[in-house]
Amino acid sequence: MATQVSPPKAGLRETKKQETRQLISDHATRLFIAQGFEQTTIAEIATAARVAKKTVTNYFPRKEDLALDHQDQFATSLARAVDARRPGESALAALRRAFADSVAAQDPVAGFSGPEFARMITDSPTLSTCVRGLHDQRAHHLARALAEATGADPDDI
Known part of the structure; x- marks a missing residue:
């Protein structure tokens, strides 16, 4: 046993x-x-x-790290979903499942942080810029994961 x-x-x-x-x-x-x-x-x-x-x-x-203290988790979340997909599961299906799981859990890292937190971000030019940068990082990580999953050249658009 x-x-x-x-x-x-x-x-x-x-x-x-x-x-x-x-x-x-x-x-x-x-x-x-x-x-x-x-x-x-x-x-x-x-x-x-x-x-x-x-x-x-x-x-x-950095002061921004206090407000957005899960930056790495956010930036890599979509790539992790693709990398951890089930055998035979498409990248799209894995992303849909990850999104549904985030919605069900009301995961703050995925954006379910509440209206007060969202207002704090939108009211701050500094944080708004930082969040845009995090979205760019997340897209970059996802593109790399998709290239690896499909055998494409990492620079293939």
Whole structure:
């Protein structure tokens, strides 16, 4: 009989780091929604999270990273769906399934973040530009995954 092995649990130090990162992110999001992205300072976020300003910047090097802290997941999400498709499943079917799963889960990384968060993005020229760049990155990752899946040249439009 095969024994299932659970993945190792995060140590106390790693758990504390994750909790601190989430605390900072939560306070930043709350302040950005209430005051606006451009109007909120790193110092205000640090005060709200009860950490040093340097701690905030250690976890989030750029202010935009505080508002969009799942950038890599977003940019690679469509490519991951293509790469992880089931045997015999087309890329399109895998993308449809991934989208349906995101809708069912109301996944904030896929864009189901609520009207307040969406307003925060649209009201901020900085964040709007950053999100456009993330969409470009996502298209690039998807194009690369589709080229690999079809055996096409990566530069083939």
